[in-house]
Amino acid sequence: MKAITQDTYGQADVLQFKDIDMPVAGPDEVLIRIRAAAIDAGTWHLMTGEPYLLRLGFGLKRPKVPVRGREMAGTIEAAGANVTDFKPGDDVVGTATNGTFAEYVTATTARLAPKPASLSFEQAAAIPISGITAVQAVRDTAKIQAGQKVLVIGAAGGVGTYIVQLAKAFGAEVTGVCSTAKTELVQSIGADHVIDYTSQQIPAGRYDVVFDIAGNRKLTEVRRALTPKGMLVLVGGENGGIWLGGMERVLGATLLSPFVSHRLRNVLAIERRKDLEFLIGMIEDGKVKPVIGRTCGLAEVPGTIKDLQAGSARGKTVVII
Numbered sequence: 626m627k628a629i630t631q632d633t634y635g636q637a638d639v640l641q642f643k644d645i646d647m648p649v650a651g652p653d654e655v656l657i658r659i660r661a662a663a664i665d666a667g668t669w670h671l672m673t674g675e676p677y678l679l680r681l682g683f684g685l686k687r688p689k690v691p692v693r694g695r696e697m698a699g700t701i702e703a704a705g706a707n708v709t710d711f712k713p714g715d716d717v718v719g720t721a722t723n724g725t726f727a728e729y730v731t732a733t734t735a736r737l738a739p740k741p742a743s744l745s746f747e748q749a750a751a752i753p754i755s756g757i758t759a760v761q762a763v764r765d766t767a768k769i770q771a772g773q774k775v776l777v778i779g780a781a782g783g784v785g786t787y788i789v790q791l792a793k794a795f796g797a798e799v800t801g802v803c804s805t806a807k808t809e810l811v812q813s814i815g816a817d818h819v820i821d822y823t824s825q826q827i828p829a830g831r832y833d834v835v836f837d838i839a840g841n842r843k844l845t846e847v848r849r850a851l852t853p854k855g856m857l858v859l860v861g862g863e864n865g866g867i868w869l870g871g872m873e874r875v876l877g878a879t880l881l882s883p884f885v886s887h888r889l890r891n892v893l894a895i896e897r898r899k900d901l902e903f904l905i906g907m908i909e910d911g912k913v914k915p916v917i918g919r920t921c922g923l924a925e926v927p928g929t930i931k932d933l934q935a936g937s938a939r940g941k942t943v944v945i946i
């Protein structure tokens with residue numbers, strides 16, 4: 626089968642589009658024919674192996690799993706003997722740790738949900754990682770209440786477009802922060818106010834909750850936007866050092882937390898079927914929609930990742946397979 630693989634950590638030119646052996650499902654797994662996958666920021670952290678901290682889990686010298694990609698939608702081709710919740714022919718959406726920039730993948734079923742007929746494979750593939758992260762940030766960490774003033778920094782990206790819509794659906798007054806070319810997009814998904822960070826300042830002392838997804842500002846800078854008892858929710862972190870990356874800000878927030886009135890929280894998303902189903906329900910109810918900014922074919926993944934690393938993301942980027 627065709628897949629995007631890598632033998633070593635590095636920039637997008639380490640990715641190869643090539644033929645590899647078909648995976649075989651174990652007794653607790655299903656084999657899925659992938660129809661669409663999506664690229665998220667985690668894709669290039671795994672590709673580069675940076676920050677180095679992640680190599681402890683994903684492979685010290687090279688990635689243990691050579692095929693990139695973690696989220697997808699497709700159709701079950703075969704099911705292992707112990708699988709009872711899905712059967713061949715079922716359309717599913719979810720995450721798979723064996724690499725989803727490929728024609729087939731094997732997966733355990735705990736992180737899969739049925740794909741509703743009302744969603745295309747492309748729309749469904751755009752849900753799992755960014756959508757689950759947003760659900761856990763908005764509903765579980767911030768516990769957003771109607772009437773709260775919420776700021777979303779990084780509002781136009783994969784996670785941000787879901788956080789804006791979920792916070793609106795929970796009744797908040799939402800301000801999205803993005804670059805000039807993406808202000809219309811952020812408005813179109815329901816933000817009450819948009820701040821173009823290239824020409825406007827974020828007002829001080831105004832927001833009950835700040836979600837920092839872009840993750841490239843200092844803690845003092847993002848905390849300035851909060852009301853005295855406001856909550857900062859750290860979702861992304863892109864500016865740390867080579868060893869710890871975004872974890873540096875998380876550690877800084879943990880050390881600072883006892884000494885400030887702000888509540889400082891971090892999100893480490895856990896891929897769970899029930900959260901995937903929760904978001905799919907909201908999409909079916911018309912309260913949230915997956916935003917797909919760009920699509921590409923499997924062979925175009927390396928070039929597309931280069932563009933995304935440069936900050937071009939508008940919602941999700943979907944690979945049609």
Ligand SMILES: NC(=O)c1ccc[n+]([C@@H]2O[C@H](COP(=O)([O-])OP(=O)(O)OC[C@H]3O[C@@H](n4cnc5c(N)ncnc54)[C@H](OP(=O)(O)O)[C@@H]3O)[C@@H](O)[C@H]2O)c1
Nearest residue numbers: 666758779781782783784803804839861862892893894938
């Ligand atoms: N905590 C978790 O469990 C978890 C889960 C998933 C992802 N993440 C992290 O969340 C972050 C975002 O992921 P993603 O998939 O949403 O990435 P993405 O789709 O590439 O979007 C990132 C967005 O950040 C924006 N941005 C860049 N600089 C900015 C700035 N100075 N101010 C405001 N916005 C800025 C970019 O748009 P502009 O053009 O508007 O700048 C871009 O749209 C990454 O660091 C990722 O690793 C964390």
